[in-house]
Each structure stands twice: as C-alpha cells, then as structure tokens.
Amino acid sequence: MVHRLTWFEPQRGDDQLREFFITALMDMGASLILQDKDGTYVCITSLPSRWRLTPGVVPSDEAIFGEEVGQKLAELKSGLVNAGDRAELEIEGGEDTFYEFRCRMVEMADHDLHMITVVIDRTEDRRRERLLRALLREVSHRSKNLLAIIQSIASQTARYSGTLDMFLGKFRGRLHALSQSQDLITDSSWRGAYFRDLLKQQVDRYVQENADLVQVSGEDVLLTPNASLHIGLALHELVVNAVSHGDFLQRRLPIEVSCRKLDTPDGPVVEMLWTEPYTARATEDTKAARFGSTVLERVVPSSVNGEAKHSLENGQVRYQLRFPLEIFD
Template sequence: MVHPLTWQHASQSDGRLREFLMPALVDLGASIIIQDARQQYLLVTNLPDVWAQDNLEAPSDEIIFGADVAARLAALKADMTEPGRKGQLEVMVGAEQFFEFRVQAIECADGGVHLVTTIVDRSEERHRERLLRALLREVSHRSKNLLAIIQSIALQTARHSGSLDLFLHKFRGRLYSLSQSQDLITDSSWRGAYFFELVQQQTQKYLPENRELVKVSGDNLLLSPNASLHLGLALHELIVNAVSHGSLLRNGLPVEVSCVRKHTDGQDTVEMVWHEPLQRALRPVDDADELKAHFGSTVLERVVPASVNGKAQYVIAHDRIAYHLAFPLDAGGQ
C-alpha cells in the first residue's frame, strides 16, 4: 500500500522506484528489516557493522542480534498485530555504541500486516549528550567555586573597609579582576591562564599608556583555573597599590614581575615575585603595618596563598615593595 503522501509517475513501476529508494536509505545510514505477520524475515539490508554477517540464509532477530536483544524485540513486537502500531527501544553495544530500533506495523495492499524495523545509529548523539551533561556539571562546579571566591572577597573587603563607599570601590575592582582572569580561562577552554597574559590583563587597565612600566620575565606557565583567579587577584591588588599609593608613575621606575618553575620536595612549584622599586619611602617604616592594612595585605598574605596551598611574603620597605608567592603548579585544581 502506497503511503497517502507519496506520489509517483504512472509510468514508473514499484520495482524501479525501489532501485532508487534502497540506496537512499543506505546513504542515510538506516538499516531496514521487513517481516511478515509471523515475523518471518522478508528483507534485511544495511545492518550496522557490529551485526553485519556475510551469509544470512535464514535470518532471525536472535541469529542477528543475539538472545538478549531478540527477547526485547519480541516483547516490543508482541502487540503489533494491527496496522499503525509503533514502538521503539534503544540498544547499547559495548560502552560507546547506541542503536535505536523503531518498529511499526504496516498494512500492505493484499491486506496482510507487516512489521518494518528501522535501525539508526545514535552513538554520536548520545556522545554529545553525555559531553553536554559533563560540561553542565563542570559549569555548575566552577560557578559554585567562583561564587565561593566572591563571597570570600566580599567578606574580607567588608572587614577592612571603613565605609560603604570604600567597600564598593574595592569590591568592584576585585570583581573586575576576577572577570578578567575568568575571560582568559574561558578562552583556553577552561584549562587555565598563562602567566604573561595574566599579568598583562591585570595591569593594562591601570597603565594604558605606560605598559612599559611593568616588565615580565621568567617562565610563561599555564596556571590552573583556581591559581589563575587568585594570582590575578594578587596582581590586581599590587598594581592598584602601585598606581594609587606608590611611586610607579611619579618615579617611572618599572615594576619587575617574574615567574619561575621549580621542582621542590618532589613536586613542581611556581614562584612569583613582584618587585616595585621606590626612590623614597612612602611613609616612615614604623607605619609598615598600617600601610599593609591599607594595601590589601589580607588578600595578599592570607586569602591568595591559602587558596593555592602556598606561602606568601609581603614586604614594604624604604626602597621597595616586594611580594613573593610560592605554590604548587597544579594548585587548587579546578
């Protein structure tokens, strides 16, 4: 029986049309099985490689697909005694291949009901679905980590801000730092950020016309996402301090930032050094503790090193401001 939405020229025989239809179905990657009302095979073509056989003298579901799949197909086809009935099931082969079986009962011109089974390879679709689910879990995990970092920054900023205006000023700057670092991480497909690019990104906003005042040297290491966010935060604090309170622009003495990879105690470590030379003291050295508090030392000496499982040293002296941070290369993982 020709489908009601099918048209064919009167001069074309069904046999000739089949010559065109079968290659088209094969090209689509579909496997076709046709059975009569007793589920005897009348046609099978283009079986997936996992089930393909050279000699099929008396094909059956069990011979082709094995006992387990045959039993599932038998249960699906049991109620398909009337035209228009449909059903489907999905079969997993190994760990990577997925096949969808679609079965429908069709009434032929002679009045007999036949079963048409179409097998479609869904492996690539299922792989994409699994990958998407994994990515969504990863995004959720990273979002929670980022929210925890923001919460910690908000708490530390509020604790050391004397007014709401000061809190908002500092907090906005630190959020901007996080967003800049996050851009680098996203651009690298979540692998992390390279040190040189991280320094450039965190400093160029504050030195748009004086980029030569920050000189970077050493190893351009790929830092983990967590280390990238926190090291970016440390660099933000240091450059803001240098521009706002130091003599960077006034004296024109460049800041030297270095990053070196070392092997210590059986693991690879990163040592980052910020050296900011001064021509004169900011204030008497007796006020170093006050200066540190004003310069965001909590972020530099506590928040950042704790977050990357490292150690930090922050020095304010007559002739320099120095920051030294050492941490494992894979610090903080994600």
Template sequence: MREFFMPALVDLGASIIIQNAQREYLFVTNLPEIWAREDFQSPSDEVVFGADVAARLATLKADMTATGQKAQLEVMVGAEQFFEFRVQTVEFAQGGLHLVTTIVDRSEERHRERLLRALLREVSHRSKNLLAIIQSIALQTARYSGSLDLFLHKFRGRLYSLSQSQDLITDSSWRGAYFFELVQQQTEKYLPENGDLVKVSGDNLLLSPNASLHLGLALHELIVNAVSHGSLLRSKMPIEVSCVRKHVDGHDTVEMVWHEPLQGALKPVDDAEQLQSHFGSTVLERVVPASVNGKAQYAISRDRIAYHLAFPLDVAE
C-alpha cells in the same frame, strides 16, 4: 524504486527489516556493520542480533497486533555504540499485517549528550567555586573597610579582576590562563598609556582556572597599590614580575615574584601592621596562598615592595 530507496537509506545510516505476522523475515537491508553478515540462511532476530536483543524485541513486538501501532527501544553495544530500534505495524494490501523495523545509529548523538551533561556539571561546579570566591572576597573586603563607599570601591575592583581572569579562562575552553596574559590583563586598565612600566619575565605557564582567578586577584591588589600609593607613575621605575617553574624538595612548584621599587612614596609610620593592612595584605598573605595551597611573603620597606608566592605545580596544570 529500489535503486532510489537503497542509496537514501545508506546516506541516512538507517536499516530496514520487514517481517510478516509470523515474525518471518521478508526483507532486511543496510544493517549496521556490527550485525551485518552475508551468510544468513534463515534470518531471525536471534540469529541477527543475538539472544539478549532478540528477547527484548520479542517483548516489544508481542503486543503489536493492530495496524498503526508504534514502539521503540534503545540497544547499547559495548560502551560506545547506541542503536535505536523503531517498530511499527503496517497493513499491506496483500499479505495482511506486517512489522517494519527501522534501526538508526544514535552513537554520535548519545556521545554529544554525555559530553553536554559533563560540561554542564563542570560549569555548575565552577560556578559554585566562583560564587564561593566572591563570597570570600566580600567578607574580607567588608572586614577591612571603614565605610560603605570604601567597601564598594574595593569590592567592585576585585570583582572586575575576577571577571578579567574569567575571560581568559573561558577563551581557553576552561583550561586556565597563561601567566603573561594574566599580568597584562590585570595591569593594563591601570596603566593604559604606561604598559612598559610592568616588565614580565620567566616561564609563561598555563595556570589552572583556580590559580588564574586567585593569582589575578593578587596582581590586581598589587597594581592598584602601586598606582595608588607607590611612586610608579612619578618615578617611571618599572615593576618586575616573574614566574618560574622550580623543583623544590622533590616537588614541582610555581614561584611568582613581584618587585616594585619605591622612590619617596612612603612616609615613616610607627605601626607596620597598619601599613600592611593598608596595602591589602589580607588578600595577598592569606586569601590567595590558602586558595592555591601555597605560601606567600609580602614585604614593604622604604625603597621597595616585594611579593613572593609559591604553590604546587599540580595546582597550575
């Protein structure tokens, strides 16, 4: 059976050691490369595996004196290799009690487990951040909404914006979202048949997840304002959106500019602050720049709306 037994062991990556009741090696085959040698004169656990592993195996085997007993331990070699030792007692028809040790390489399995734990921690961290963002949006929306209906309308729109940005982040394996795709996704819902009314230019940078969520929120506010209060659909004058990577004062930054021309869309008002609030300036001037450690300028005049956001590049990478 040896001709069939050995290929199966090699294919499974398993090693077999058989010892008699006196712990003498009777058979050993297919040892992991780290322990494999061809010059074993009198093999023993200490000779094969070293003093530390041998001591642990001796402690494990000391209590194994009856047929059918089983025990196991895991041995880490270096920082990346893990081996599982499974020991069981077997009563041979001739020769009495023997110990059969099976060694299985668990390195890849342990690597996947560590990776999964790291991913779960990352998901937990990002989920908490997302919940914090939603809480902030709810508070800001409630503060500037005069009625429950208005609150629900604005809050649902902002949640939709977050979900759209999150889809892009998830599709990129949590790396973030590219600027051009972010603009397209945040605007196409409100311009299903007029996508050409938003012109995007500059650098198609990969924004970090945090920057993607908040920049997507700013874009949502701007496009909703443009459709609801501007002259976009009436004048067909396109909005120009750009994203540029710049080096300012010794540091790399990302600068996003929204330029929306107006044509008779706004009525003269005396209270400029009221107008700014009406256009969602709290999100644009406070929430978004604070969340990306940047600065924002939001200007409304009779003929244009301009929004400028600048933030450090390390937030976007």
C-alpha cells in the same frame, strides 16, 4: 507516480531506486526490516555490521540479533496488532555501541498488515549526551568554586572596609579582576590562563598609558583555572596599590615582575616576584593602607597552597609568592 508522501518517475528502474534508498539509509546509519503479519522476513536493508545474516539460515530476530535481543524484540512486537501501532526499544550492542529499534505496524497497498522495523545507530548520540552531562557537571562544580571565591572576597573586603563606599569600590574592582581571569580560562576551554595574559589585563586597565613602566621577565607559565583566578586577583591588588599609594608613575621608575618555574625536592613550584620602587618617606598611614591587604597575604597564598612574603624596605615594595605547579595531563 505519487503514493502518499513519495514521488518518483515511473521510468526509473527498480534497481536504481533500490540503490538510492540503501545508500541513503547507510549514510543515515539506519537499517530497515520488513516482516509480514506472521513475522516472516520480507526484506532487510543495510544491516549494521555487528549483526550478520548467516547463509542458509532463515532470517529471524533471534537468528540475526541473538537470543537476548531477539526475545526483547519478540516481546515488543507482540503488542503491535493494528495498523498504526508502534513501539521503541534501545539496545546496548556491546563495545560501547547503542542501537534504537523502532517498530511500527502498517497497512500496505494490498491491505495486508506488515511490520516495519527501523534500526538506528545511536552510538554517537549517546556519546555526545555523556559528554554533555560531564560538561554540565564540570560547569556546576566550577560555578560552585567561583561562588565560594566571590563569597570569600566579599567577606574579606567587608571586614577591612571602613565605609560602604570603600567596600563597594574595592569589591567591584576585585570582582572585575575575577571576571577578566575567568574570561581567559573560558577562552582556553577551561585549561587555565597564562601568567603574562593575567598581568596584561590589570596593566591595560589601570596603567595603559604607562604600560612600559611594568616590565615582565621569566617564563610565561600556564596556570590552572584555580591558580589563574587567584593570581589574577593578586596582580589586581598589586597594580591598584601601586597606582593608589605608590609613586612609580611620578618618578618614572619601572615595576619589575617575574615568573619562574623552579624544581624543588617536593616537586615543581611557581615563583612570582613583584618589585616596585617606593619612596621611603611615605607616611605610616600610607604604609598601613598598602599592607592591609588580606587578599595578598592570606587569601591568595592559602587558595593556591603556597606562601607569600610582602615587605617594604630599602625603597622597594616586594611581593613574593610561591606555590606548587599543577601538571596538566
């Protein structure tokens, strides 16, 4: 038998079809209500559990849904007169639940007008929408922070670059280091990045064939997103300086990098220490080139609320950075 857009076998019993439709509606989180043109209830299927039919009480919008919702539905339905008229209403059901009421006037096979109301549970949809809005706000906030960091890097790089080529070389390297750290943060669902992963990124980029000459010890601390971006930037500066101005590769002497968590009266802190062998006979120009890094001495420490010591003595380059450890919830 075919009726409009519905097909079913006539030999199937009404009970079987009724069970099928009710089960399907329950799986969809939907309920159907049929009323005649006078508003008398004809049929109700799979009513949401928060609303009940009271035994012995004639079903009505107010009796089922309460006075407040019943009045809203009555006002909504009063504007539906002709076949095809429709209207929608969203109701907050309490306890962070939401339901959508879709009302429509239809003409049945006997030409009588009836009101069909579909009640759909929209709770999960609203929760997903709130989560999406929160995520978009977070992305916007982090994007602004990232743009501020890029602006700061560009400004500092320009200030201490003698030529355009020098600026472009330094800025591109720093921007790439920032993007690598951001990839780690994104992969961790914005929790942050581990110290050793940040170091490995820079070692793989600049001294991949001599990775054994960069030795790491201590704890593999999980850093917050902000700390990850700036520590990644500091490690980039240290590795580039070592390759550009150092001689550890020629002398085959390892660079030692450590990361530790320390307890202090003011709370836990992270201490990063970079120790690099360095020829004491280096020219003053080379020393000046190495230690002209505002990123290491100012930008990174101030961005993580820490302090840094950068020195060249006793045949070693030492960079020590201490900053508060932010605790993850």
